[in-house]
């Protein structure tokens with residue numbers, strides 16, 4: 001097959017008998033040999049051999065790149081990754097979102113630094129020998145000893161944690177790693193109630209200096225903390241505040257790029273001093289405190305009780321007086337605000353991969369002048385952008401920030417005016 005282009009999930013796409021054939025690991029322009037997979041709704045093929053490689057294909061900086069599901073574009077040169085991500089997002093906005101081509105400016109992609117050693121969080125599972133990541137398009141973990149995608153302090157942990165975690169056997173479902181600077185925190189997801197063995201293992205990890213704290217997670221949501229698992233990090237754009245991070249709550253994955261993302265998103269919102277801002281999907285406050293430093297007030301909405309607790313504690317410690325935190329579902333809270341007749345000047349939304357389908361109508365009913373959408377899934381961003389346009393918003397500027405090197409993932413910031 002000859003690969004024509006890359007799809008939204010990062011796979012190569014070739015044309016086969018008039019249908020799209022998806023080939024993970026193949027890149028545009030390549031001539032490849034493919035083993036077809038049993039036909040489902042979507043035609044897929046397993047890459048057998050690259051007969052004529054793309055000039056952008058490189059030797060990946062990780063020996064596991066062919067099998068590990070973590071970095072699906074590691075064989076692609078960093079420059080081409082950036083170009084392809086921009087093409088994917090712009091293509092999704094015009095094709096899926098039906099935004100007219102040329103109706104918004106596209107800024108040069110930001111955050112193009114080193115392509116390894118940048119991730120500050122990861123989830124590991126038990127593999128055949130120790131711990132590992134899920135394999136390509138599979139839930140079978142691939143054993144990992146060292147992971148070059150992670151920050152230096154985390155990179156050797158997959159191998160180093162295997163022996164101390166052995167006593168937990170199959171009761172250990174997953175290990176969440178998180179780092180801030182040189183500090184490491186872990187969460188161990190268990191398959192049942194926390195028992196003495198788990199507490200012992202967690203205490204051993206802390207004593208051995210492998211982590212400054214461990215969270216033990218029960219399936220029903222009860223947790224126990226051992227040591228000091230809450231890490232602190234300077235809040236982007238607000239020198240007085242330190243964000244609180246815990247490995248079982250959402251945190252931006254790129255160690256340094258998040259500050260750039262926040263700076264660009266808040267600038268693109270063009271807030272005024274006396275603005276009332278609404279922030280939906282606020283997490284632990286990554287954007288919130290930077291926004292609060294530029295406007296009169298922020299109402300920050302987030303569904304995770306843990307994230308709201310972490311953010312509220314950061315607010316209190318930093319004496320931030322103009323942010324109100326609401327724990328709840330973004331759509332329902334916004335509908336309540338519309339019913340109460342509350343109005344906002346600007347809105348910042350950073351939804352999960354599934355997007356925010358009602359955002360257009362809600363933003364219109366909340367009277368916002370300007371809106372910034374931060375999205376990590378090009379398809380959801382495009383669908384939601386289409387609905388925002390239907391609701392009367394005009395897309396103006398697109399800024400990509402490359403927070404996920406060596407993968408097809410990218411963070412996109414799209415600014416709209418009413």
Ligand SMILES: C[S@@+](CC[C@H](N)C(=O)[O-])C[C@H]1O[C@@H](n2cnc3c(N)ncnc32)[C@H](O)[C@@H]1O
Nearest residue numbers: 250281282283286302303304329330350351352
């Ligand atoms: C992509 S994260 C962004 C978090 C935050 N803006 C940050 O950068 O740290 C999405 C956040 O939305 C929250 N979330 C998911 N679904 C939600 C919903 N329906 N309503 C409110 N928050 C939701 C998640 O808990 C998560 O914190």
